[in-house]
Amino acid sequence: MAFFSILTSLALEHWRPLRQPLPHYRQYGRFTHWLERRFNAGEFSHGAIAWGLAVLPLLAAVALVYWVLSGIAPFLGWVWNVAVLYATLGFKYYSDDAERIARLLRDGDLDAARRHLADWRGGDTSQFSAEALTRVAIEQTLAASHRQMFGVLIWFAVLVPLGPVGAVLFRAASILDRRWADTGGRFGAFARRAFHAINWLPARLTALTYAIAGNFEDATFAWRTQADTWPEPEEGVIVAAGAGAMGIKLGQPVTVGGETAWRPDLGTGQPPDADCIDSAVSMIWRGLVIWLVAGLLVVVAGWVA
Secondary structure, eight states: OHHHHHHHHHHHHHHSOOOSSOHHHHHHHHHHHHHHHHHOSSOHHHHHHHHHHHHHHHHHHHHHHHHHHHHHOHHHHHHHHHHHHHHHOOHHHHHHHHHHHHHHHHTTOHHHHHHHHHHHHOSOOTTOOHHHHHHHHHHHHHHHHIIIIIHHHHHHHHTGGGSTHHHHHHHHHHHHHHHHTTSSTTTTHHHHHHHHHHHHHHHHHHHHHHHHHSOHHHHHHHHHHHGGGSSSHHHHHHHHHHHHHHTBEEEOOEEETTEEEOOOEEESSBOOOHHHHHHHHHHHHHHHHHHHHHHHHHHHHHHHO
16 A cells, blocks of 8 residues: 555656645744744754654644544545645655756756746855856755655655654654754754754665666765765765766855855766756656666565465
């Protein structure tokens, strides 16, 4: 049932992707902002309490609904799995963003590409060169594929006896890491550490996916030797492996606000061009297909046995 839950939710997300702004994420964002205002006194323990209040009741509710529906009919439990997975996935609208940036770069519309990347990524992109835009767009695409797809599916599979709890755990932890990691004091430290622990295994499985779908040797070399230089360790694993798998160079300095922002080199080979953005998206879907085929083989083996 887990395999078909994943397959159905991915098909729905591909053919009928949710579009931003997403109402359920906006409501959750308001709730986390309220918790931050109430609990942020700059202490680690306050952040831990707020994280627990933001995550644990949500997980309990999702599990309770799954158990109730499964008790009525297994099919209803499966429908709940699909619905929650569909709501927590979201790579398709990011892959569409990446492909749109690639088209703008090929058309030579650098200003529009800068604006689109800024809307997606945030921050100042007004002085990015075409090469810098391409590098950052690929990095964003690789990271988004993990946060919005692979990480969600991996944790769903790990906690599948609890229904879609794993998918919700990963997405909630990811959101809180993004929202609270940069808050003042030590309030956001627990959210950062919690996501680091939750993300440790999925990040490496995503990196392995890129290695299998691309150049395995270069991907593992970049993963081993370069990932630790990236500011976010787990994201460094993902982006380094992706760059190595594609045989391109990512990272490297960019110009922000008239100043050069240093960033380490990731990957091997040549600087990427606009077509490499499309290649990154293709590699990600290719990696997903590999895992789906492996899952189908497991299901068939179970039927035969």
